[in-house]
Amino acid sequence: MVEKSSGNKGEKTAISRRRITLGILLGSLAGAFGSLLALLKVLSPEKKGGGYEATIVLGDRLVYAQGEKAGTPLRAAALKDGDAVLAYPVGKAQNQANLIQLIRLKEKAFKPPTRLDLTDQGFVAYSAICTHLGCTVSWVKNQTSPDTSFTECFCHNSIFDPTRGAKVLGGPAPIPLAQVGVKVAEDGVLLFTSGFIGPIGPQV
Numbered sequence: 001m002v003e004k005s006s007g008n009k010g011e012k013t014a015i016s017r018r019r020i021t022l023g024i025l026l027g028s029l030a031g032a033f034g035s036l037l038a039l040l041k042v043l044s045p046e047k048k049g050g051g052y053e054a055t056i057v058l059g060d061r062l063v064y065a066q067g068e069k070a071g072t073p074l075r076a077a078a079l080k081d082g083d084a085v086l087a088y089p090v091g092k093a094q095n096q097a098n099l100i101q102l103i104r105l106k107e108k109a110f111k112p113p114t115r116l117d118l119t120d121q122g123f124v125a126y127s128a129i130c131t132h133l134g135c136t137v138s139w140v141k142n143q144t145s146p147d148t149s150f151t152e153c154f155c156h157n158s159i160f161d162p163t164r165g166a167k168v169l170g171g172p173a174p175i176p177l178a179q180v181g182v183k184v185a186e187d188g189v190l191l192f193t194s195g196f197i198g199p200i201g202p203q204v
């Protein structure tokens, strides 16, 4: 009777040990799996931008995006201080990600973080796609003080400061509109000098 009882006890102890070992093993595997998932998330962060992929390249000419002049080249003389127009790179208007707002202000109006090397003769350009949910932005001109004009998205009233790298002044937009380089060529037409230097499209 005593031996039988002792044998059962030994078997139970061995089973308990096996269960503990299995538990530790499963716990370690779960931990390793969690770490692997975290690593994959860091390596492949969630993609924002709403699928907007711009194709602007250095040397593309700017053309009007709207109105009677749509598709025709933009000339520097057409914009005065405080004016802005929507524009595309020539031949690439079918891709809305390429839509930009070209703005002319006095050069001295620009402050950091505006990239001055991407401006020319008071011209600065930003993505025209709001970084909140992707509406097209509009220009609000101050007739009496043109350099205090600003960009607004009327969908949910986000406001951007064109003199400070399109910094968000109000509303739900999470980040500025990305700047893109422009310059005036010798014949007076406007050219792109870079692609966008930041993310474009909805960032929420």
Ligand code: FES
Residues within 6 Å of the ligand: 130, 131, 132, 133, 134, 135, 153, 154, 155, 156, 157, 158, 171, 172, 173
């Ligand atoms: S889409 Fe521009 S503020 Fe919401």
